[in-house]
Amino acid sequence: MNTRRDIEFSEEQQQLLEIAENFCRDKSPVAAVRTQIEVEDGFDTGIWKEMADLGWLGIAIPEEFGGSGLGMGEVVTIAEPLGRNLLATPFEATTLAAQLILDAGTDAQKSDWLPRIAEGSITALALSEEHGDWDLNHVTCEAVKNGDTLTLSGTKTLVTDAKRAEIILASVKLGGKTALVLIDRSALADSALTRETVIDETRRSFRISLDGVSVPAANVLNAAKTQSALARHHKLSCLLLSAEACGGTAACLNETLEYLTTRRQFDRFIGSYQSLKHTAVDILTGMEAARSFLYHAATVIEEEDGETAVRMAKAQSSEIFSWAGDRAIQFHGGFGFTYECDAQLYRRRAMWNTNQHGDAVYHRKRLAELLLD
Amino acid sequence: MSETLPDIEAFTEEVRDWVTKNKPGKQDFLLPQSFMEVGTDQQFEFLRDWQNKVYEAGYLGMSWPKEYGGRSMPQEYQDIASRELARQKTPFMVNTIGLNWAGPLILHMGSEEQKKAFIKKILSCEEIWCQGFSEPDHGSDLGNAQLKAERDGKDFICNGSKIWTSLGTYAKHMILLARTDPNTNSKYEGLTFFLNPMDIEGVDPVPIKKMTGEYGFCQTYFDNARISEDCIIGKEGEGWQVAMTTLMFERGATGGQAGGHSMMSTTIEEVIDLAKRTDRDGACSTEDPLIRDELVKLIMTSRAMGLNAARARIPALVSERPASIPMSGKLLGSEYAKKLGEVATSLQGANASYYVGDDNAIDGGRWPRGYLNAFSATIGGGTSQIQKNIIGERVLGLPKPPRTN
Ligand SMILES: Cc1cc2nc3c(=O)[nH]c(=O)nc-3n(C[C@H](O)[C@H](O)[C@H](O)COP(=O)(O)OP(=O)(O)OC[C@H]3O[C@@H](n4cnc5c(N)ncnc54)[C@H](O)[C@@H]3O)c2cc1C
Numbered sequence: 001m002n003t004r005r006d007i008e009f010s011e012e013q014q015q016l017l018e019i020a021e022n023f024c025r026d027k028s029p030v031a032a033v034r035t036q037i038e039v040e041d042g043f044d045t046g047i048w049k050e051m052a053d054l055g056w057l058g059i060a061i062p063e064e065f066g067g068s069g070l071g072m073g074e075v076v077t078i079a080e081p082l083g084r085n086l087l088a089t090p091f092e093a094t095t096l097a098a099q100l101i102l103d104a105g106t107d108a109q110k111s112d113w114l115p116r117i118a119e120g121s122i123t124a125l126a127l128s129e130e131h132g133d134w135d136l137n138h139v140t141c142e143a144v145k146n147g148d149t150l151t152l153s154g155t156k157t158l159v160t161d162a163k164r165a166e167i168i169l170a171s172v173k174l175g176g177k178t179a180l181v182l183i184d185r186s187a188l189a190d191s192a193l194t195r196e197t198v199i200d201e202t203r204r205s206f207r208i209s210l211d212g213v214s215v216p217a218a219n220v221l222n223a224a225k226t227q228s229a230l231a232r233h234h235k236l237s238c239l240l241l242s243a244e245a246c247g248g249t250a251a252c253l254n255e256t257l258e259y260l261t262t263r264r265q266f267d268r269f270i271g272s273y274q275s276l277k278h279t280a281v282d283i284l285t286g287m288e289a290a291r292s293f294l295y296h297a298a299t300v301i302e303e304e305d306g307e308t309a310v311r312m313a314k315a316q317s318s319e320i321f322s323w324a325g326d327r328a329i330q331f332h333g334g335f336g337f338t339y340e341c342d343a344q345l346y347r348r349r350a351m352w353n354t355n356q357h358g359d360a361v362y363h364r365k366r367l368a369e370l371l372l373d
Numbered sequence: 374m375s376e377t378l379p380d381i382e383a384f385t386e387e388v389r390d391w392v393t394k395n396k397p398g399k400q401d402f403l404l405p406q407s408f409m410e411v412g413t414d415q416q417f418e419f420l421r422d423w424q425n426k427v428y429e430a431g432y433l434g435m436s437w438p439k440e441y442g443g444r445s446m447p448q449e450y451q452d453i454a455s456r457e458l459a460r461q462k463t464p465f466m467v468n469t470i471g472l473n474w475a476g477p478l479i480l481h482m483g484s485e486e487q488k489k490a491f492i493k494k495i496l497s498c499e500e501i502w503c504q505g506f507s508e509p510d511h512g513s514d515l516g517n518a519q520l521k522a523e524r525d526g527k528d529f530i531c532n533g534s535k536i537w538t539s540l541g542t543y544a545k546h547m548i549l550l551a552r553t554d555p556n557t558n559s560k561y562e563g564l565t566f567f568l569n570p571m572d573i574e575g576v577d578p579v580p581i582k583k584m585t586g587e588y589g590f591c592q593t594y595f596d597n598a599r600i601s602e603d604c605i606i607g608k609e610g611e612g613w614q615v616a617m618t619t620l621m622f623e624r625g626a627t628g629g630q631a632g633g634h635s636m637m638s639t640t641i642e643e644v645i646d647l648a649k650r651t652d653r654d655g656a657c658s659t660e661d662p663l664i665r666d667e668l669v670k671l672i673m674t675s676r677a678m679g680l681n682a683a684r685a686r687i688p689a690l691v692s693e694r695p696a697s698i699p700m701s702g703k704l705l706g707s708e709y710a711k712k713l714g715e716v717a718t719s720l721q722g723a724n725a726s727y728y729v730g731d732d733n734a735i736d737g738g739r740w741p742r743g744y745l746n747a748f749s750a751t752i753g754g755g756t757s758q759i760q761k762n763i764i765g766e767r768v769l770g771l772p773k774p775p776r777t778n
Contacts (some may be wrong), residue, residue, distance in 0.1 A: 007690070008685035014689045250693070257769055269772040277765035278758070284694075284769060285701050289677035292684045312673050361666075364673075368665035371672055372645065 007295045012070065015371045017077035019054075021084075028085035030342055033202060036088065041164055042204035043089045051091065052120025061098050065114035070292035072099075073298040080294075083244030083353075084251045086345055088202035097123035097169045099236055104180060104221040104229035111115065113167065113182060126156035126170035126183075126208055131298060134358050136171065136178070136230045139179075141210055144174040148217050150174070150181065152210035154294045161195055162206035170210065171230075171318045172303035180221040187215055200352035202345070208258040213246055237357045239301055240313040242294045244355050249287045252324040256280065256331050270331070279327055286320035293317070308370050315363035321350040384450060387455045391430055395578045396463045397423060400549060400605065403591075404731060405634035408469040409539045409749040412587035417543055420467035424498040427458065427633065433466065434496040434631040437480065442493030443631075451632035459634040464635035468599070470540070471495035471502035474622040475548050477629035479568070483606055483617065487568065491546070503544035503578075505535035505551075506616065512537075513759050516561045516613060520679060522551035524707060527602050527679065529553065529567075531575070531595040537753070541578035541591030544571045552615050553609055564612035564621075569606045573683060574598065583744050585729075621755060623705055636750075639743055644668070644717045647740070651720045659719050667716055674709050678702070697768045704760040709748035714744030 061067025078086025260271030293313035323349030329336040432454040437443025492502040511517040519531035554563035575598030578591035607615040685698040730739035
């Protein structure tokens, strides 16, 4: 009778979620997060290797290319605990790059690159530019074709983990149209990368100069499929960002609750004050909504409703993660203002997360078009 | 003895047909949206007859035991019938207190005599039930209820008053929380829960005018009203525990209700439809960017509640705080309904000022009236602020404020 699919959650997803929750909790306590902030690469290669060994980089890659042939619904169950424990790895970018190759790659590109990614080759996405516009077609970098070679120019920004990446997937204009190009990291001189200083200190972000970089013309993804691949990429990115935000909100709320139940002022626990208690409830209910949107989006992401579902997830999760982080700082008082207090980790992560692929206002505008016109 | 159960699909089909054929047409008076808004005899009689018709057709109390008037069928069948009744926007079941909390309570812990005496008439709507919890001086602080019930042999003599008694003038019975022992250490002791007859001498429900100008609830005065000890449900002095069990049924945190919907909810689709019929700056309201954003937020809230319910059915996705979604439903639903009414009204530009009774009022003035009436649910049944206290304390484990006396 009820044919609309709300939320489905398979045995497989349940197991993955449990494994990922335990893994992230063990590997990434806050102390480890803070250690990684001080480390050059920003993530633990040992952990990355274990994630690859667990098969997580190939979850949504078909078996014929070395993956396990599951879907984005399964990837979500990994992304949420990663977010919860602020475990910054190239997992999301690598996963998303594989999907772009899967969607728009030629047969040769798929069989050349996807098995490498499934095995754990770090892949970076170079899609942003200095203008900071979320529109994936707002691209000024260029590629000029000379026989079998493409010569690139321009600058990409906010490329995470570019330094350690083995593969970089960049957007450029080719013949006036947005094109996606695979760049072997060895084609880039180290001097082409400049480390950026970003709000979320768990991230390693780079600016990449493409000036003078050449790649084989065979590295351009199929032009006919690029637009649909980019549209799907936007949805999948929103899905994983929502997952990360839901996880982050849960941890942030718990961090706040810990303080509300132990800190006393005026001879009572501060959590007994309603302006704090009721706000905590608002964060809880906002988070529950975000998580329901998230798992609904994970269920229908590849269907017609997928876009509406995932935009709701992104709008809600961006907003609630930001609010949870904001209140976490405020509710810790003077200590909340310090670097030592973990509240800043969540607030700064939430800013990074919100600023990717559209904030709440951006998505509600798109939702209005989908729902009201 | 046991009949074979009807095939689910055939049953669904059957209910759908029945509802289509039997649902009442449009009335020439505005119907209330919940039992807390019934203000005229005309409204009441119409709703009573409708509930009776649904019961006689076999679509109410389906999972309640046959010997007391139900059909002893699996809950699933009732759920199908309830859904269909709601889907086709039929009027709500007016004996809400009987169906959803007094009835389940009696089935749960009442005596055999009580079950025999009350259950069937709750379903058939022959006997309306009301709730006597709140008092003029004690509302949110329900545990402090002070209406006096003094023992006199096998009877109790009651004095004091209850207030905001919905359906008070129509009710045959009241679930009543009264103080039988004023000298206890804790306010929660010394309370007793009665199934109190309304038609006895000394019980007087006096209607109170609501902010909308209509009637809907009463102050119920007790002046040396004599009730028998047989009216007690649970044990003397343990009324607080019984009241808490009742609230569990009331908040829908447990099953056991007779079924049928208890309010007519306005849907976001209706508000969008309204928006498309109103203008702003020479264009349709739905072209205004800020209105669009407001509508999208409401659509999201409405979807989130539905999706929360879906997620709550998957234990692996609610394992951290299983009580969170069920315990937040009342808060979110009532606040959303009020917001919906507010936004719907504000869409109407200058015409938002017309009210029920004026020919110019859009849709007969249902929107501003709906907004005002929506406070019934953000206040009644435990205010939104109290809901937040409860969620904060029980779900998030936050401390209660220190006790003061
Ligand atoms: C339409 C309607 C129908 C009703 N029907 C019935 C009925 O049939 N039977 C019945 O028994 N009762 C009924 N009620 C009563 C209802 O349950 C009470 O009104 C409600 O519990 C609040 O109690 P009060 O009115 O005494 O307000 P108060 O408790 O005095 O509250 C006043 C304000 O203070 C806030 N407040 C109080 N305590 C706290 C606290 N600890 N923390 C934060 N804020 C607090 C409240 O949220 C509210 O905003 C009905 C109410 C309405 C509006």
